[in-house]
Amino acid sequence: MAKKLLVDVDCGVDDAQALMMALASPDVEILGITCVHGNTTLENVCKNTLRVLKTCGRLEIPVFRGASKPILGVSKDAGFFHGADGLGDVPDSNAPGLEMVQKEGAVAGMIRIATEHPGEVSLVATAPLTNLALAVRIDPTFPQKLKALYIMGGNTESRGNTTMCAEFNFAADPEAAYIVLNDYPCPVYIASWEFTCRNKLPWNFCHDWLAQDTEKARFMARIFQHSMKQANSERCQKEMVGDDGFASCDSYAMAAAIDDSFVIEYDTVAVSVELTGKYTHGMMILDFLGLLEKKHKAFILKTVDMERFKTLMMNALK
Structure with a gap:
């Protein structure tokens, strides 16, 4: 039986991947x-x-418009890494128009889809968690209707890539991340920033990946140029943990959702988010001591099958 997914994105280059x-x-x-x-x-x-769906010939999949800013505070963006437009600043005059976006809002759409398929839908969140936080506030039963939630976000060793101690998706809406980590009782799998850094793909794999003779590979090669340059900048080198290479951060959460054999080992631990720290606002906290007395624990990805990952990545552009 096909795995049913809902995907929540802030479509930059790695969301596209x-x-x-x-x-x-x-x-x-x-x-x-x-x-x-x-x-x-x-x-x-x-x-x-819509551009990604058009490239893949899948414009029949509905796209919903969600929250335009975080629950509190000021919006952050990652234009430095993804390009100001999010896809490497290579405009496409034939891109589909916004009239193709659904009239129904994202939160209403999420709740409706989960209600129509109770216990069958996995939600993959590769963005700030604002839509998910709003969904559970509007319908507290929404998370119970999900099969599982897969998140790319948060950090496990206080290695920030946006603030000193916070990863971008959590730093962009810490309050939403807090709500989701505390109010979603379904199984929650998290691909953290440090995890993605330690499981990079070598650059020579990246070149072979982009060299495939397909429209999808040519599209990816165009939108990825800006980020590939930035990956070698001094700023990115400071953010990175682990060896040189490229980390398609959002793709790890997606791989976990679509392939049960991808994750080999994870840490099972209660998690939350720091909301008041001067330097640690938005940092994910892991309660290995059990002091939070939370029954619900998250699965933090630890070891994965990288050969399986390479296959999934190669297939994406075939």
């Missing part, structure tokens, strides 16, 4: 893609998502 991985998997059915502020403006996220 994750989406293309799912779209290329024959036993995966994407029921909807919800858009949220993050790497770029909400309008750009909607446009970028």
Whole structure:
């Protein structure tokens, strides 16, 4: 039976890579893609998502417009890394128009889809968690209807890539991350920043990946140029942990959702998010001591099958 997915994105380059991985998997059915502020403006996220779907010949998948800013505070963006438009600043005059976005809002769409398929839908969140936080506030039963939640976000060793101690998706809406980590009782799998850094793909793999003679590979090569340059900048080198190479951050969460054999080992631990620290606002905290007395524990990805990952990545651009 096909795996049913809902995907929540702030469509930058690695969201595009994750989406293309799912779209290329024959036993995966994407029921909807919800858009949220993050790497770029909400309008750009909607446009970028439609561009990815068009490249993959899958414009029949509904795209929903979600929150344009965080629950509190000021929006952050990742234009430095993904380009101001989120996809490397290589405009496409033939991109689908925003009239293709659903009239129904993202949060209403999420709740409706989960209600229509109770216990069957896995939600993959590769963006700030604003839409998910709003969904559980509007319908507290929403998380119980999900099969599982897969998140790319948070950090396990206080290695920040946006603030000193916080990863971008959590730093962009710490309050939403707090709500989700505390109010979603379904199984929650987290691909943290440090985990993605320690499981990079070698650059020579990246070159072979982009050299495939397909329209998808040519599209990815165009939108990825800007980020590939930035990956070698002094700023990115400071953020990175582990060896040199490229980390398609969002794709790890997607791989876990679509392939049960991908994750070999994870830490099972209660998690939350720091909301008041001067330097640690948005940092994910791991309660190995059990002081929070939370029954619900998250699965933090630890060891994965990288050969399996390479296959999924290659297939994404075939």
